Structure formats: structure tokens, C-alpha cells
Amino acid sequence: MAYPVSPLASPFPALPPIAGVTARVVRAGYKDWGRCDLTYVELDEGTSVAGVFTRNLCCSSEVELGRANVRQGKARALVVNAGNSNAFTGYRGREAVEQIMGQVSAHLGCPLEQVFVSSTGVIGVPLPKDKAREGVDKALTAQPCTWEDAANTIATTDTFAKGATASAIVDGKTVTISAIIKGSGMIAPDMATMLGYLFTDAAVEPAFLQECLSAANLRTFSCITVDSDTSTSDTVMAFATGKAGNAPLASFESAGADAFAAAVHDVCRQLAHLVVRDGEGAQKFIAVTVSGAVSDESARKVGLAIANSPLVKTAIAGEDANWGRVVMAVGKAGEPADRDKLSIGFGGTWAAREGLPLADYDEAPVAAHLKGQDISIEVDLGLGDGQATVWTCDLTHGYISINADYRS
Amino acid sequence: MAYPVSPLASPFPALPPIAGVTARVVRAGYKDWGRCDLTYVELDEGTSVAGVFTRNLCCSSEVELGRANVRQGKARALVVNAGNSNAFTGYRGREAVEQIMGQVSAHLGCPLEQVFVSSTGVIGVPLPKDKAREGVDKALTAQPCTWEDAANTIATTDTFAKGATASAIVDGKTVTISAIIKGSGMIAPDMATMLGYLFTDAAVEPAFLQECLSAANLRTFSCITVDSDTSTSDTVMAFATGKAGNAPLASFESAGADAFAAAVHDVCRQLAHLVVRDGEGAQKFIAVTVSGAVSDESARKVGLAIANSPLVKTAIAGEDANWGRVVMAVGKAGEPADRDKLSIGFGGTWAAREGLPLADYDEAPVAAHLKGQDISIEVDLGLGDGQATVWTCDLTHGYISINADYRS
Incomplete structure (x- = not known):
């Protein structure tokens, strides 16, 4: 079974030979x-x-x-x-x-x-x-x-x-x-x-x-x-x-x-x-950067909870700045988090700061960012110095097609 | 937004009034x-x-x-x-x-x-x-x-x-x-x-x-x-x-x-x-029964690892008796498991026993079972007396449509 080349594919680079x-x-x-x-x-x-x-x-x-x-x-x-x-x-x-x-x-x-x-x-x-x-x-x-x-x-x-x-x-x-x-x-x-x-x-x-x-x-x-x-x-x-x-x-x-x-x-x-x-069905490359965690490892776990959330991944597929789903994923990670110190942004624009949606939140730059192929989600837990970046792709109909629409 | 009624819907039962x-x-x-x-x-x-x-x-x-x-x-x-x-x-x-x-x-x-x-x-x-x-x-x-x-x-x-x-x-x-x-x-x-x-x-x-x-x-x-x-x-x-x-x-x-x-x-x-x-996009109701675990809680965690696996859920959506994906989910649960004692079945028919695919595995009853709406997956870890049943639904295009194909 052959699938179409990922829209996020890179050309194979010129790799030098290695002696031995x-x-x-x-x-x-x-x-x-x-x-x-x-x-x-x-x-x-x-x-x-x-x-x-x-x-x-x-x-x-x-x-x-x-x-x-x-x-x-x-x-x-x-x-x-x-x-x-x-x-x-x-x-x-x-x-x-x-x-x-x-x-x-x-x-x-x-x-x-x-x-x-x-x-x-x-x-x-x-x-x-x-x-x-x-x-x-x-x-x-x-x-x-x-x-x-x-x-x-x-x-x-x-x-x-x-x-x-x-x-x-x-x-x-x-x-x-x-x-x-x-x-x-x-x-x-x-x-x-x-x-x-x-x-x-x-x-x-x-x-x-x-x-x-x-x-x-x-x-x-x-x-x-x-x-x-x-x-x-x-x-x-x-x-x-x-x-x-x-x-x-x-x-x-x-x-x-x-x-x-x-x-x-x-x-x-x-x-x-x-x-x-080359993630199955991927249309967008997503970087989730978590800062302000109690440790780097805690930041990584929160990042993975976000990156593994089907609801966050489908939101990005739908080009939807659904920061509520990011809040949910932070909260379910089981790592130290305080709802009232949490800030969430997309592509460098904050949507919510310290537990509250921004009153003057300008969705235009966020909407433009989400239309692209390289997406960033920023989360500041506001607790400490721990930070990590986690990478994932969106969850699309392509993933279901590859994994469900056939018999082995 | 209104979605079609789930194919797994039940009619509302006659609920008695409660005094007070x-x-x-x-x-x-x-x-x-x-x-x-x-x-x-x-x-x-x-x-x-x-x-x-x-x-x-x-x-x-x-x-x-x-x-x-x-x-x-x-x-x-x-x-x-x-x-x-x-x-x-x-x-x-x-x-x-x-x-x-x-x-x-x-x-x-x-x-x-x-x-x-x-x-x-x-x-x-x-x-x-x-x-x-x-x-x-x-x-x-x-x-x-x-x-x-x-x-x-x-x-x-x-x-x-x-x-x-x-x-x-x-x-x-x-x-x-x-x-x-x-x-x-x-x-x-x-x-x-x-x-x-x-x-x-x-x-x-x-x-x-x-x-x-x-x-x-x-x-x-x-x-x-x-x-x-x-x-x-x-x-x-x-x-x-x-x-x-x-x-x-x-x-x-x-x-x-x-x-x-x-x-x-x-x-x-x-x-x-x-x-x-009424799970989003559900077409099949899946019961995952795990036995032979070291404790009931361990069985529940293994069951949830299976029930949360996108690859298991898409396999069921595709009516595919893909027990290899169940093996993978058992192994990633982080609970005690021994590959060489593990048995996996669908609808009461074993596909693999004690770490090996069954030589005389008859796929016909399994294929018939998977065409139905009520699916059971049986996992015997072969380690102890712990057991649990976990319920989930399959992962389909409907889930993606509900969660990705719109802007909030």
C-alpha cells in the first residue's frame, strides 16, 4: 500500500560518507x-x-x-x-x-x-x-x-x-x-x-x-x-x-x-x-513549548499531554485556536499546574494569561499562524524555571484512513 | 451544530419518579x-x-x-x-x-x-x-x-x-x-x-x-x-x-x-x-477484559492503555483483528507484563496464546464478531488474579469530522 508523500516532506540531504x-x-x-x-x-x-x-x-x-x-x-x-x-x-x-x-x-x-x-x-x-x-x-x-x-x-x-x-x-x-x-x-x-x-x-x-x-x-x-x-x-x-x-x-x-x-x-x-x-496523516508540524514548569521533566510531561491530546491535534487540523483544549490537556497531565497562573499562546500571540482569556485578544495573527504548516503552541505554567519543547503533528482524516480503512 | 444520532443509541428508559x-x-x-x-x-x-x-x-x-x-x-x-x-x-x-x-x-x-x-x-x-x-x-x-x-x-x-x-x-x-x-x-x-x-x-x-x-x-x-x-x-x-x-x-x-x-x-x-x-464518531461499542494481572488496578491500567490506543481503536473501526496492536498497547502500559505469557482474543476466540500466534487460529469467527456493533477484546496476562473490564468505542472519521472540520 502506498500513501501520498507527506506535505511536510523534506528532500533527502547530501550526506557525507563516513570512513569505516x-x-x-x-x-x-x-x-x-x-x-x-x-x-x-x-x-x-x-x-x-x-x-x-x-x-x-x-x-x-x-x-x-x-x-x-x-x-x-x-x-x-x-x-x-x-x-x-x-x-x-x-x-x-x-x-x-x-x-x-x-x-x-x-x-x-x-x-x-x-x-x-x-x-x-x-x-x-x-x-x-x-x-x-x-x-x-x-x-x-x-x-x-x-x-x-x-x-x-x-x-x-x-x-x-x-x-x-x-x-x-x-x-x-x-x-x-x-x-x-x-x-x-x-x-x-x-x-x-x-x-x-x-x-x-x-x-x-x-x-x-x-x-x-x-x-x-x-x-x-x-x-x-x-x-x-x-x-x-x-x-x-x-x-x-x-x-x-x-x-x-x-x-x-x-x-x-x-x-x-x-x-x-x-x-x-x-x-x-x-x-x-512523516506522521501518519500529518498536515501540520506542531511545536509545543512549555515554560514555567517546576522542572524540565515536568515541562516535557505537560508538553506530551498536550501533544498527545486528540482534541488539541484535531483543533490544529481544523485551524482552530481552541486554547480551552490546551487548558484541559495541561490539567490532565497530572503535573503541578495552577489554573490561575496558566498562560497559553499560538505563534507567539497570547490568547490567555494567568488563568483568564485576554480581554484585548486579537485573533487575526493567530488565525493567520494556524493556516500555515509550522505551528507553535506556547504554554507558560507560571510556577518555576522548567522548560521543554515537544513536537507532534495534527490528527486528520488521513490518520483514520491509513489505520482503519483496510483489512490486514 | 447537530450530529446524526449515534448508531449505538438506546431509547430513553421508563424512569420512575423519586419521592422528594x-x-x-x-x-x-x-x-x-x-x-x-x-x-x-x-x-x-x-x-x-x-x-x-x-x-x-x-x-x-x-x-x-x-x-x-x-x-x-x-x-x-x-x-x-x-x-x-x-x-x-x-x-x-x-x-x-x-x-x-x-x-x-x-x-x-x-x-x-x-x-x-x-x-x-x-x-x-x-x-x-x-x-x-x-x-x-x-x-x-x-x-x-x-x-x-x-x-x-x-x-x-x-x-x-x-x-x-x-x-x-x-x-x-x-x-x-x-x-x-x-x-x-x-x-x-x-x-x-x-x-x-x-x-x-x-x-x-x-x-x-x-x-x-x-x-x-x-x-x-x-x-x-x-x-x-x-x-x-x-x-x-x-x-x-x-x-x-x-x-x-x-x-x-x-x-x-x-x-x-x-x-x-x-x-x-x-x-x-x-x-x-454516544462517543464522538462511535460505530462500535468495545469491552476490553483484562485478566491474569498482578492486581485489579493493574488490569484496569492495561485495559485503559488498550482502550486509549488510537491504533487499536482504528483497527476495530476497520474490523481488523489486529492483535499485534493489542500487544503493543499492553507493552506500553508500564504495568507488569510478560510477552511470553500473554494471550489475546476477540469475541471469545484466542488469536495468540502465551506469546505465540495460534498455529490453528481460525479467523472466521473473529471476522464475523468484528462485523458486529458490540466487540469484546480479551487479554490474559498470565501473571496473577487481577482483572478488570474497560469500555470504549472505535475511532472513526466521525471523530475527526466532529472535532476538526469546523472553526470554533
Whole structure:
């Protein structure tokens, strides 16, 4: 099933190659389609790895193994299967993942736990071992491909290929990050798992790479939502080959660590925004900024309550400055809030301040803002210094059409 | 704006009159409409009262005052305004409520705190005091009306009038409960607040009436969801006039207390189901039964995670036995769950057992079940004895149309 390209789509950017990283794509035929659906990324020896994984308790074997194996800190390969998430498939699903890990580790002569696997697509169907074996066999020796090929191959119901890049000066060397992601939200486990991968030539100790990725994740991927449904397979990983030749980054004490962490954050934010821009049925990109909370985490939770509210999302779809629905969402978040200190605005114009609708509220600039594609909602809780920005899309007939108007 | 009557609507039942309760309705003109929009219910002296109120932190003055005043245990009158929720209106909103309380208490010669007020409708516009004053004046001396008149008058965007009744033998006397409710979910504060009122002739001490209502609430109103958005004004109250002449119920030790509590539970369940049956855009009524949880409360939370999942709700709208989405919702609930012990069924037929799709799964009875209007989803977590049933409706284009396809 093909959907029209999101009206919020961005063209695929020019992503620099990363020394020590080679991607290849082939068709394993996990579904009855003509496209490539297996991505194999080979990483030079010495590559550091870090990862963040879904907190869904019904996660896939890929996630379980990835979460366990990322702790040893090194990676030699990544395999991504598209068209079958292999989630909720019990021991048979796990066997398929272990087969892939064994096949690749034998080829590279590396420990099993340095091979990482992700899968995305239909749930409850064990990944076919024969197709996986043939696919991996072909992939090990296929021609290298472009980043855009890889971004297209990890995709499922995405309507456009998604990539991002950033660079930083570390220890006098330019280090580069190229990254790809797939997902139409943190949503349907059978069609739109979010999988993201960052590749960098920087030399980074695994623990510090994990620290940078976890910190970035908290302000980027953990701050987006399409429909509040958390996938069973969500995965974001970072791989650092060290080919840039900088003195390895080991902590924020290392020279250039701040610049590298900022580049990781920048790439993660770009990727997170791209996922929202491909949110199922999305017509508008919405940034919800919450300030005046008792803490940053409290601000994030209030922001997510607003961003997950079907009534707020449908109001934005209808270009309706319905701040009453924002009030409702703030109140249901369960975080400290005081109705009589609450202020709400759209596109920089306050509609209500300190618990009261503005007497001289001029709706014209707000109405003009809401007609656009990039919408901002500002909420000031008036309690403290905590702040966060959360990103989402509107809820439209397109979402219902994609998710209800068919039989699986 | 008028919407077509819900396909899940029930006819208004024959509700018996309750001795000591007189309802009257008038047109205050809170909106530019011809219908009655102010309900005044007079209660004889000695009436006990109990109430449960929204936990939304941005609640209305009506809710704040109601929650405080219900503690003294006695009620003489209830006023319900439709067309304006008076929420997020600061001191001006509070003055309007206090004016109504003063006007009615002067008329009845009762303490101010025995007059309860609810309002439902648009948010952020203070209830107009002049219209309220004239409306209440007329209502105090208007002709008594039927329960159905009252049910229609407290409604806003409801597509049908909702009532329920039950009776019990207490102390050799038949006691009767008649109840009305409005709401298309626990949803839009500007259009679909849930307000419910139970009236009984039983003699019940306020504390025990509260105990019965709170217990029933936990298994009924707290187990329904239309779209996860919690209103700023949700209120359910119970009034007991004592006219049945039974020895007052003071605790579960009192003779007939169990029967009375069961009748309260029965009426609350009926009312809760009616709200779901008028859920915005609802085409199907869905019961989610979770068993095998570590506790009843854990089962309820898992049930709500399923019932609030847009992907589960759109799957049911699409008549799609997409148990993978149920797995995802179980996993995101954050409650104890073990993927490999999880079983999922539809309409009494298991699709997956103990973490694996059934090899001999016969989809025919499931497909037939999903074509109906009353859908059941069964989840067995396989961990303990906790169980709960949660009710919701499907998510359809109708929901988007009602909430997005207009400007306020």
C-alpha cells in the first residue's frame, strides 16, 4: 500500500560518507514486493557503539539482544530487515535473529555480540529464516550503496527517505555524523516502527557515546509523538569508527566533547523532526513549548499531554485556536499546574494569561499562524524555571484512513 | 451544530419518579438556541449527597465548590447549566456560581453549601450572570418536568438522551434509583463534559452514600474512555431523599446495604455505557477484559492503555483483528507484563496464546464478531488474579469530522 508523500516532506540531504562505514542493500523478499528490504552496514574494527531502545515491555528479540549487547561497547555490523518486525514471535523469532548474527560474525570473524539486528514491519510472524539467510548471503558481498538507498531500504510505510548530518571540530579534526531514520511516528508496530542510526568517524569511547546519545534522546526522540502509541521495536543506535583520527573522546572533560555532543544532539533533533513530518496523516508540524514548569521533566510531561491530546491535534487540523483544549490537556497531565497562573499562546500571540482569556485578544495573527504548516503552541505554567519543547503533528482524516480503512 | 444520532443509541428508559425530587427546566439562553438549557432539581429536606469529580487540575469553580461542599453531606438543590462550562473563567466564573447558590438558598431558606451547580459547554467564557439570574428565577417556579426533559436539558452535543434505573429491597422497603447523564466521553471541555446524577428515595447516611458511589465509580466511570481527554468539569453526584422509609443505611453492616450498593453500581454501569455509546464518531461499542494481572488496578491500567490506543481503536473501526496492536498497547502500559505469557482474543476466540500466534487460529469467527456493533477484546496476562473490564468505542472519521472540520 502506498500513501501520498507527506506535505511536510523534506528532500533527502547530501550526506557525507563516513570512513569505516560501508552500507549495502539487497532484496530478501520479506514481503511480496520488488524493492530492497535488507540493509547491511559493515563497520571497521574498533567501532564504538551506543543505543537507546523502546521501553515497551513486549519488545522484540532484536531489541532484547541489542540492549544486552550494546553494553560491551563495540560493533562490526548492523542488519536491518524491513517488512517484518519479528516481534511477538517467541523462540522462533529469536532463532532468526541469532542465525543472522551467527552468519555475519562468521563472515567477519568477530564476536557474535558485535552484530546488531533490527526488524520493522508486521508483528507476530516469525522472520523467515531461509529468506534472511539468502538475503544476508547476498548482502555480504553486494556493491556498496548510497545513504539514500539505505534510508529507502529500512523504510516501510514512510512516505519519504529521511537523513541528517552535522559536523564538529574535535581535537583539531573535523568529525562528521551521517544518519538515517525510518518511521511515521513512535507508532504502529506492524507498520511504522521508528529505527534510527547515526554513523560518525569520530573516535569516541563507548560509554561517552552512550552518554551523548542518551542525553540527546531525552530532548529529541523522547519529545516527539504522533499518536501516543509506543512501538515494540523502536531503536536508535550510534556507531563511531574513529577514522577521523582525533584523540578519543572519553568524557565531557575531553577537548571537543561539547562540540561533538552538540552535533549528536543536532542530528537527533533533525531525525526526530523528520519522523514527525512523516506522521501518519500529518498536515501540520506542531511545536509545543512549555515554560514555567517546576522542572524540565515536568515541562516535557505537560508538553506530551498536550501533544498527545486528540482534541488539541484535531483543533490544529481544523485551524482552530481552541486554547480551552490546551487548558484541559495541561490539567490532565497530572503535573503541578495552577489554573490561575496558566498562560497559553499560538505563534507567539497570547490568547490567555494567568488563568483568564485576554480581554484585548486579537485573533487575526493567530488565525493567520494556524493556516500555515509550522505551528507553535506556547504554554507558560507560571510556577518555576522548567522548560521543554515537544513536537507532534495534527490528527486528520488521513490518520483514520491509513489505520482503519483496510483489512490486514 | 447537530450530529446524526449515534448508531449505538438506546431509547430513553421508563424512569420512575423519586419521592422528594422535583425537576424543572427552563431556557436561560446561554447560547443562541431555542431549547431549554437550565435544569433545576429541588430536593426535600434531609437529602443526603455524595459526589465524585474530575481530577483535572484546571477544573471549574463548579467542581471546586461541589467537591468542598459535598463533604457536609446534605443537599437541597442542583442547578445544571448547559452551553457554557464556565471553566477557566477566574473570579468572574466563580461569582456567577456563587450568585446561583445565593439565589436558590434564599428561595429555599437553606445553607448556601446545600446548593450544587454544574455547567457544561464552551470554556473560557464566564457564565453570564444576568441570564443565569433570570433563568434561575423562572426555574424556581416552573412546572415540574419529566426525567427525559431533564436528560435533554443537561445535554450539549449528545446525540440521544440518557437515563438508567435500578431498585433494591432494603429493610423490607423497595428503594429506587433514577439517574440521568450527559456526555460523549470524558472528553472535550468545550463541548462534551460528562455530568451524571443519581436520585434515590432510599435513606442513606452521606458517608455511606459516598462510599457506594466512589466504589461504583472505580469500576464504571473510571473504566470508560472515548479519547483519553479528561474534562475540566466531569461530575457524578448521588442524592438520597430517604422517602422510602427504610432504616437509614450507614455502612455495609446495615441490612440491605449490599443490595443498595449493587443497585448503585448497576445504574453507574448503565450510565457509563450510555456515554460510550454516544462517543464522538462511535460505530462500535468495545469491552476490553483484562485478566491474569498482578492486581485489579493493574488490569484496569492495561485495559485503559488498550482502550486509549488510537491504533487499536482504528483497527476495530476497520474490523481488523489486529492483535499485534493489542500487544503493543499492553507493552506500553508500564504495568507488569510478560510477552511470553500473554494471550489475546476477540469475541471469545484466542488469536495468540502465551506469546505465540495460534498455529490453528481460525479467523472466521473473529471476522464475523468484528462485523458486529458490540466487540469484546480479551487479554490474559498470565501473571496473577487481577482483572478488570474497560469500555470504549472505535475511532472513526466521525471523530475527526466532529472535532476538526469546523472553526470554533
